[in-house]
Amino acid sequence: MFERVLICTDFSDGLYRLTHFVSSLAIAGIKQIVFLHTVPLWEKGVIPRVDSEKVEQAQTRLREAVGKNPTDDIEVKIEVQSGKPVATILKVAQTYQSQLIVVGSQSRSSLTEKVVGSTMVNLSRQTKIPLLIMRPQLISAYTNEELTLRCQHLFRSLLLPYNGSQVANYLVQQVKQLAQQQSGKFLQQCKLCWILENSGRREAPVKILPQQADKTLSQIKADLEAVNLQVETEAREGSSVNTILDMATMADISAIAVSSGTIGKLQEWLISSFTAEILRQSWYPVLFFPSQDS
Numbered sequence: 001m002f003e004r005v006l007i008c009t010d011f012s013d014g015l016y017r018l019t020h021f022v023s024s025l026a027i028a029g030i031k032q033i034v035f036l037h038t039v040p041l042w043e044k045g046v047i048p049r050v051d052s053e054k055v056e057q058a059q060t061r062l063r064e065a066v067g068k069n070p071t072d073d074i075e076v077k078i079e080v081q082s083g084k085p086v087a088t089i090l091k092v093a094q095t096y097q098s099q100l101i102v103v104g105s106q107s108r109s110s111l112t113e114k115v116v117g118s119t120m121v122n123l124s125r126q127t128k129i130p131l132l133i134m135r136p137q138l139i140s141a142y143t144n145e146e147l148t149l150r151c152q153h154l155f156r157s158l159l160l161p162y163n164g165s166q167v168a169n170y171l172v173q174q175v176k177q178l179a180q181q182q183s184g185k186f187l188q189q190c191k192l193c194w195i196l197e198n199s200g201r202r203e204a205p206v207k208i209l210p211q212q213a214d215k216t217l218s219q220i221k222a223d224l225e226a227v228n229l230q231v232e233t234e235a236r237e238g239s240s241v242n243t244i245l246d247m248a249t250m251a252d253i254s255a256i257a258v259s260s261g262t263i264g265k266l267q268e269w270l271i272s273s274f275t276a277e278i279l280r281q282s283w284y285p286v287l288f289f290p291s292q293d294s
Helices: 015-020 022-027 052-067 085-096 110-116 119-124 136-141 144-152 166-181 210-225 240-250 266-270 274-281
Strands: 004-008 032-039 075-082 100-104 131-134 157-162 189-196 230-237 255-260 286-290
Touching (some): 022 144, 032 085, 052 075, 075 085, 085 100, 189 210, 230 240, 240 274, 255 274, 274 286
Parallel strands (some): 004 100, 100 131, 157 189, 157 255, 255 286
């Protein structure tokens, strides 16, 4: 699965708690974790400069947290750098050849996102590295016992929305590749869902009959089962975003997996995509694969 992971925290996003669950993350197949905190540049003077005091405070805080939970099963690195968050994240991810970037994301409206932007959106259009987006409120609300299990089974079961599009097929191939390359049974199950709706969205394909959707999903199921995944399929009529979120509630999943070719682009100003709405509305972790065309 993902062996080299970059976890970005601003100490208010809940992800800081993961410093106490390093051994549990090792059970999920992770072999290297880099905890990154970005300190804004000191801008009270004429020339912006590194805020050395805050950098040292953050380093101490992370070292003490990780030091209380030592383990020989995983390599842990601490990075505290001063600068702009997205640029720093990209630089550190490249340095450590990270395979996954974990970030927190507050729920926000489409308008707010377009005006002020977000770290997640900016990252998604500047990197090909998958992102795991987690709600701060969710991580903060877990008990230690619950978070231990969550970390151990971080990718065990994925919900894959599918609609026959090029982006949907790309998503399936990314999941298949992860299953082929994993060294253990970290990713075990997938649920493929085709929501049939006539919403008028520009990204929506031509009207598909339930029988056609079932046939296509059966073919994909066989393909994924060939790499030792347990696969369920379902075609259902309804509103795509609401139905997927409802299904996530009942499907016993670890995360919703999505991809998109429009996040952060002009299309998002004209019409919000399905993926963008999942990222904004889902309280479940979202595993986002940036499209090759993004």
